[in-house]
Amino acid sequence: MSAPSSPIASQLEELRAQLRHHEHQYYVLDNPVITDAEYDVMMRSLQKLEAEHPELITPDSPTQRVGGKPREGFVKAPHSSAMLSLENALDEEELRAFDNRVRELLNGAEYRYAVELKMDGLSLATRYTGGVLQQAITRGDGSIGEEVTENARTIRSLPLRVGADRIFEARGEVILGRRAFERLNVERDAQQLPRFANPRNAAAGSLRMLETAVTASRRLDYYAYFLLDEAGAPIFDSHWESLDWLAAQGFLVNNKRRICANVDEVLDFCRQYDAERDNLPYEIDGVVIKIDSIPQQRQLGYTAKAPRWAIAFKYAARQAETLVEDILVQVGRTGALTPVACLAPQVVSGVTVSRATLHNEDEIARLGLQIGDRVLVERSGDVIPKVVRVTQEGEPQVRRPFVMPTECPVCSGRVVREEGEAASRCINVNCPARLKESIRHFASRSVMAIDGLGDVLIEQLVEAGLVRSVSDIYQLTQEQVAALERMGPKSASNLIENIAASRNMPLPRVLGALGIRFVGERTAELLADEFGHMDRIATATVEELQTAQEVGPKVAESIANFFREPHNADLLDRLRAAGLKFDHVVKKKEGGPLKGLNFVLTGTLPTLSRDEAKKLIEDAGGKVVGSVSSKTSFVVAGEEAGSKLEKAKTLGIALLDEAGLLEKLKTENS
Template structure:
């Protein structure tokens, strides 16, 4: 085949494959078998390998992902990607309508109602009709460049039918069937499961290897135009029509509605089985004023446009049958009951277990084995039993009794004074030791990659690791026989264990699992004493001088370091070369810093970073972060889904800041993230 013939055939193949992709991934109307499609793709790949000069930027072969990235570059949005104010009930929508009418009283207004896809918001920039950049929302003004990863999404066009320059807003998401497939594969590979499709989509798009992203089969709905050159778009609905004409995937459940009562009817129509039947997850309805010429007059608040609002669904609930209650022993010896349920679909995942917390909670619910129960996900993440459907009892149900002895070591369980949990206090309990190791290697503790629960269990059961210090004496020969442990995995694991030796000592203090000592307390103790040895030598009187360390925690710390088993573990850690010193962060705050001497409480979900990272930065710039709101709190930073802490702040008159304000203060202090 000559180059001229190859060029003609390659162009023909690209056209055919693009048509098939559009029919399958955008219209959801496949017209060709997988076998035939794969044959065409292989032929195109072969031609482009034989004649590399024939490769074009919009070739379907360019979706498979290139080399591994070193990181994501920051990118500024030309028009900010604002978040939306939330509505939780019909009256909130009526208030939204009244505000609109009060600002533009003489204008005719209708609304566009769209399903709120539970995914990751992205910006797509096209120059002269060619896709040149894709970015995350980030903080609304600055996001991360994930162009290579977005190119792997086959419902996203790489070129447009017109040479137009435009920015398109969309929601990248993972279809339910792909989420289930990925979790099956992760389970088989002994990898942690994704909690829900949204987490899976966000995690996928933050992969540094685009080839991994390509295998995830993400999709994308586009829902708005950020900016466009040379085109007048009078309404939001017209903008969606234009996107559809350009080959973008636009949700076909979107409706233009004449008034707010019609909007409320539309919202109510999606709160039951209809929502569950969708092939993707939604967590609400977005309502926008259709007349885009009114947007400048309606304006925006500091973080949200006044012409749009997001109605958020209440936590999804489902009925199922409780088949059994089992108990497990945690790292502190606490015995926790867990409900075993008939599998039920809930908020994007199949739920078969739910926590019952403790014996008092079982009594409060009056739950029995065989009961029909109502389950929901707290924050759409943690399954919990809300209530028992007592009217469905038929007499076959059986009361549950908490065990009197530990299910792992048979030691007698005790309930310590002032506690609700039963506890195994046998220091040699295998469950206690195994869970302690799992805690020690976790991300917030020593952060040892590659040591998941199943690997730790294997090491423990084979006698290779009996306490955390044993990890630092593992060898390649010991690791290689483990299930799913190859040469490369073993090398990476040993390297990760070695790196953890350099951690600042607060991670070690937290990882040791001292009762009542959480991550925050560990950092306070490390900062005050400077070394693990100084902490071990401190008496109770000195411990309680540390801010936020009370007598109960101080007594627990002293008891922990007086145990012979503890001292043996610490000595083994010392011999292994684990760092016992505090790496004090460089404080860049000045007296004029917005954070200097101020006490902050963080609540809700932040977009640009998680609360832990935000808290770390606040402390780095001279502030203090606490977990509860009081009259001594200076600011409450409230993100999405802020709850009781925000209510408490309003009640006490504490100043409230949103995420954009926090980011402004951070940048003012020198943060450039």
């Protein structure tokens, strides 16, 4: 590369070099030396400088990792030499047969094996010229792949710039680690998108996104495992040496690798990682075994399909096919209902599997699964096995769809699936499946703040049958508590005192303690201020609830559902009998020019932010509510106002723009 020609150019190069260094420390060596915030500051100054001098942006700049405009599709690109797949050895016998062939073909010469983990992702060839990443090509059919260079640039562990000036090609595996995979599926649940079946599918899908920014958000990794020159030939005389060279250039090279002097050592390695594979942060499906010497590799040559100098030892499949006999529902400690497939018992790599999680209703729909179907199940780690896909639909006369129960299988309480949530939940606070969690929340610091009522004690109280409803804690006696294990008379009487003291907690705390979905501290306060009494909140309609500030349809629906559940209505009566505060003295704002007026904000105002406008209105004694109703006094509409504006027009509510609002504040003030 030519030397930077101006002070700006050298400043840019300096920043880039620093960022590259820190990316390598963080993503490859897993040893960050600066904080994320410091990194961000450095990145932002580079972005700023590049924005001022766009002509100086280079493809190897760390800013190019973030992704640009979506593309139409991918261009095909040929490989310099075929990306062959390896032959497989499925057991020790087949591996020893491979070793015997090698020994014969090498005519008694000494040889050694380079042994690496076979990571479960997709292969990618990356080409460098003058130390800069030029091109990244997927494996495709082995001779022609797809160019995905822009997407590959977003992979933080793939160096955009290396020290070596020579032209070379690294080959490696693009993978998604277990944690990144789990996180991705949780996000997809939240967005009600189908889950990815496994990390490999997720990695493959992510690398081929037309929108590079999406690839960038997926946290892929690149592990290099092979090195070639521009003609597609090896560079060094030993495979091991090429791995070390790649690591020295800044590539992530899996360090769980070994030089083995003979096949027995190879088998030891295979067994060791078969036992440890569940603890690795990524998925592997076997071990790759190569003759380390490149001259010996040449001597051994190739069959029509694969090299004779390498083999993949495949671990036993952790998948097996079986029948879904039924789908039951489990209730978790937060009340979430999880459908679970009951399977005809089947041994999957040494363990009998008879149940598999189905996560939620959307997942069942994605799989197209019905009871009576045959499915592929997969065991991974210690977690409960999962259904990968339907392999054969059941006969029409036995096949039947799963229906999420409307009653909780544990307590027959109401089951509700709130808007925007993947999970259905039992909303009975006293459901035995969630009682401990309900008490824990009830007693926690932010709500009833009952000191001394911790997890261990809750466990004891529920197990001893002393507490079957949250309200039962108000019936506990000092003697009952003192009789529990590890409880003395002193701590027992402290606890009883603390429970008694919690009776003075104000209504917002009591409301928050019920654990109604979407009702946190602030919403509880606003509700209490609006309605002034628990009973008025409990009997309010969905429409009425929305007159409270910040309460939209989703929250209102959740509150109304909660109080319509008979068990919860019963709990409310018991809490009332226990003497908890159900009424509330509303702290009314002193007068104010907008007193008694209700406002709804919608769209983007020209100068005021939503929060600023709200504060102005509230400081003037007005109220800002979430949705338009006949009780709304004014709708303040800005740019791109949507359905709220439509509704205001339909109901004939007065409209204001920002200027109108400011005017109103002024005139009403005078």
